[in-house]
Amino acid sequence: MNLIKLFTCHMASALPAVSIFIVSTTVAFAQTDLPVVQIQADKVTAKMPPTFYGLMTEEINYSYEGGLYGQLIRNCTFKEDAIQPNIRANAYDPSKYYPATYRANIAPRFWSGVGGATMVLDASTPLNDALNVSLKVDAAAASKTSPAGVANGGFWGIPVEPRTTYKVSFFAKAAAGFAGPLTVSIESADGKTVFASKKISGLTGDWKKFEATLKTKSVTPSKDNVFKITTTDPGTIWLQEVSLFPPTYKNRPNGDRKDISQLLADAQPKFLRFPGGNYVEGSDFVNRFNWKQMVGPVEQRPGHKSCWGYWSTDGFGLPEFLGWCQDIGMEPVLAVFAGYTLNHDHVTNSAALEPYVQEALDEIEYVTGDASTKWGAQRIKDGYPKPFPLHYVEIGNEDGFDRSGSYEWRFAQFFDAIRAKYPQLKIISTTDVKSRVADVNDEHTYVNETAMEAQAFKYDTRDRSNPTKVFVGEWATQTSSPTPNMAAALGDAAWMCCLERNADVVMMHCYAPLFVNVSQLTGRDRSMQWNYNLIGYDALNSYGSPAYYAQKMFSLQKGDEVLAISARNLPVRSAPAGRGGGTRQLKSLFYSATRDSANGKITLKIVNSADTPQLVTVDISGAKSVASKGTATILQAANRDETNSIKDPKHVVPVTEKMKVLGTSFTRTFPPCSITILEFEAK
Ligand code: AHR
Numbered sequence: 058m059n060l061i062k063l064f065t066c067h068m069a070s071a072l073p074a075v076s077i078f079i080v081s082t083t084v085a086f087a088q089t090d091l092p093v094v095q096i097q098a099d100k101v102t103a104k105m106p107p108t109f110y111g112l113m114t115e116e117i118n119y120s121y122e123g124g125l126y127g128q129l130i131r132n133c134t135f136k137e138d139a140i141q142p143n144i145r146a147n148a149y150d151p152s153k154y155y156p157a158t159y160r161a162n163i164a165p166r167f168w169s170g171v172g173g174a175t176m177v178l179d180a181s182t183p184l185n186d187a188l189n190v191s192l193k194v195d196a197a198a199a200s201k202t203s204p205a206g207v208a209n210g211g212f213w214g215i216p217v218e219p220r221t222t223y224k225v226s227f228f229a230k231a232a233a234g235f236a237g238p239l240t241v242s243i244e245s246a247d248g249k250t251v252f253a254s255k256k257i258s259g260l261t262g263d264w265k266k267f268e269a270t271l272k273t274k275s276v277t278p279s280k281d282n283v284f285k286i287t288t289t290d291p292g293t294i295w296l297q298e299v300s301l302f303p304p305t306y307k308n309r310p311n312g313d314r315k316d317i318s319q320l321l322a323d324a325q326p327k328f329l330r331f332p333g334g335n336y337v338e339g340s341d342f343v344n345r346f347n348w349k350q351m352v353g354p355v356e357q358r359p360g361h362k363s364c365w366g367y368w369s370t371d372g373f374g375l376p377e378f379l380g381w382c383q384d385i386g387m388e389p390v391l392a393v394f395a396g397y398t399l400n401h402d403h404v405t406n407s408a409a410l411e412p413y414v415q416e417a418l419d420e421i422e423y424v425t426g427d428a429s430t431k432w433g434a435q436r437i438k439d440g441y442p443k444p445f446p447l448h449y450v451e452i453g454n455e456d457g458f459d460r461s462g463s464y465e466w467r468f469a470q471f472f473d474a475i476r477a478k479y480p481q482l483k484i485i486s487t488t489d490v491k492s493r494v495a496d497v498n499d500e501h502t503y504v505n506e507t508a509m510e511a512q513a514f515k516y517d518t519r520d521r522s523n524p525t526k527v528f529v530g531e532w533a534t535q536t537s538s539p540t541p542n543m544a545a546a547l548g549d550a551a552w553m554c555c556l557e558r559n560a561d562v563v564m565m566h567c568y569a570p571l572f573v574n575v576s577q578l579t580g581r582d583r584s585m586q587w588n589y590n591l592i593g594y595d596a597l598n599s600y601g602s603p604a605y606y607a608q609k610m611f612s613l614q615k616g617d618e619v620l621a622i623s624a625r626n627l628p629v630r631s632a633p634a635g636r637g638g639g640t641r642q643l644k645s646l647f648y649s650a651t652r653d654s655a656n657g658k659i660t661l662k663i664v665n666s667a668d669t670p671q672l673v674t675v676d677i678s679g680a681k682s683v684a685s686k687g688t689a690t691i692l693q694a695a696n697r698d699e700t701n702s703i704k705d706p707k708h709v710v711p712v713t714e715k716m717k718v719l720g721t722s723f724t725r726t727f728p729p730c731s732i733t734i735l736e737f738e739a740k
Pocket of ligand 1 (some may be wrong): 138333335336454455497531569570587
């Protein structure tokens with residue numbers, strides 16, 4: 058009885074609903090009593106929302122630039138060193154563009170001179186108002202035997218794959234007396250191997266766009282490479298928007314990296330919450346997510362400083378978010394800037410808020426409008442003829458941090474305007490509001506494995522009369538960095554069981570953050586700003602963490618109906634109690650069941666987070682018969698510390714096996730530290 062007593066004592070106050078049951082049964086069963094998971098096949102508690110599993114994204118950890126976005130050149134617009142004006146909300150005019158300035162006589166970051174060439178940022182020779190600086194390259198030292206120019210090392214390397222065509226483009230102009238040609242090339246960083254090169258001629262004294270392709274031969278994949286623009290003739294040139302793209306996912310122009318896109322597509326997410334997160338707010342008004350400066354040709358986009366500390370060229374802007382949705386089959390969940398920034402600055406009255414409300418309405422029009430609308434027409438011009446399906450709009454992000462209480466009236470103003478123009482849209486709040494009834498509230502949770510398992514029954518006791526539904530728009534079990542290990546995946550799976558069981562109140566959810574570039578985890582120029590992330594990559598390779606595989610399993614394997622499910626004799630495990638030291642007793646078995654209404658297939662999820670195998674009885678009531686065969690998909694690791702990495706990307710992955718189902722009541726042993734999904738048909 059030891060385990061049961063311990064569990065009863067601890068859980069009685071923490072989890073009333075379940076503990077009542079346990080308390081009442083403490084004396085009723087012996088130590089050997091098996092945990093029983095009871096599915097009521099004749100009781101549907103919810104329709105599984107079609108967009109239940111999705112993704113959350115923002116520019117953090119080099120998610121787009123240096124990540125998903127195909128652009129391989131780092132600091133391709135030379136604005137990484139831009140000095141942004143510091144303007145408070147009350148002085149800021151949202152319709153105005155506030156140009157960046159630059160220190161004199163500095164060389165841009167992430168570029169280097171080659172063959173004795175010197176380079177300097179030149180604000181007196183801009184490409185246009187948005188890209189109001191260029192790179193002046195003085196290649197006076199160039200000769201036939203010693204080419205001179207500039208090199209870029211990409212985002213911790215330029216990937217080279219065999220037999221692959223890379224697209225180069227750049228804007229250039231030349232000083233009098235120089236007409237080129239220039240040579241563009243991809244070379245190994247030590248200069249010993251030229252993988253591909255091409256000559257480009259036709260430079261004049263005016264800005265012109267140049268394009269070329271570079272094709273590699275049968276080489277070994279590598280990333281310790283650079284991209285170069287050089288000349289063998291002495292002269293001076295200016296460069297801007299220097300771009301190098303590998304083949305992109307679904308061949309989209311200005312598109313996405315293939316391997317990372319494939320990982321996402323494989324998990325079949327149904328929505329994308331973008332553009333944040335903190336990224337939608339920005340660290341200040343000048344650097345908020347100003348979507349109108351992120352549409353149209355990339356060379357017309359000024360870029361801004363991401364709140365995560367590095368420059369966003371915004372080549373991955375609003376159209377690219379939508380292209381990403383289209384390519385993966387996701388629906389946008391659009392977060393709009395709501396007049397509040399991360400430095401706790403916010404607009405102070407409703408007249409000042411009005412332009413931002415109009416911006417949000419225009420943004421919705423960009424996403425959903427047809428050719429007859431101003432912003433729908435702009436989207437079509439940007440390459441997306443069909444309007445996007447949109448059901449959810451989120452007002453701001455984590456506005457509970459705004460201690461002034463301004464969210465109450467800011468939300469109300471957005472809510473009223475959006476409801477009036479787009480009554481079909483569901484409006485998401487980011488913290489409690491009183492004056493309006495939000496359709497959905499976005500609740501975030503980042504905790505360690507123990508805390509996640511402890512809260513894995515949270516929504517079972519939620520007040521069902523609350524008209525506001527739940528969107529868990531950011532959550533993660535934070536254990537092991539840069540990407541989560543098996544322990545975290547177990548916490549995640551326990552949590553997802555909770556979310557599935559409660560799909561009548563939880564409309565959708567998404568893990569965060571999604572991406573991390575793992576090239577340089579520490580130091581000033583680090584590639585990681587947040588320690589726990591679902592998918593990792595460097596310039597060449599990518600991998601999914603065990604948490605990614607848990608997500609993928611849950612997303613792929615589910616029915617459209619949630620079935621009533623309960624459990625008794627739940628086992629417990631000892632886990633570290635936290636800062637105070639000691640241990641705590643935690644439930645170690647988690648569960649949810651759904652059914653496919655088309656064929657009666659039941660999908661039962663069981664998480665055994667204990668370090669020992671667990672025998673469980675599964676009882677199915679309300680079904681006359683259960684097919685004798687089914688499948689079991691299992692994500693399991695030798696211990697909870699096991700993980701995947703860039704060097705060992707598939708160390709922990711799910712396996713699927715056939716299983717026998719022995720009627721409406723059967724027992725099965727669930728391995729230690731495992732996530733199991735059983736699928737079988739029932740009538
Ligand atoms: O996911 C990382 C950050 O966590 C998000 O930007 C923010 O919304 C939350 O605080």
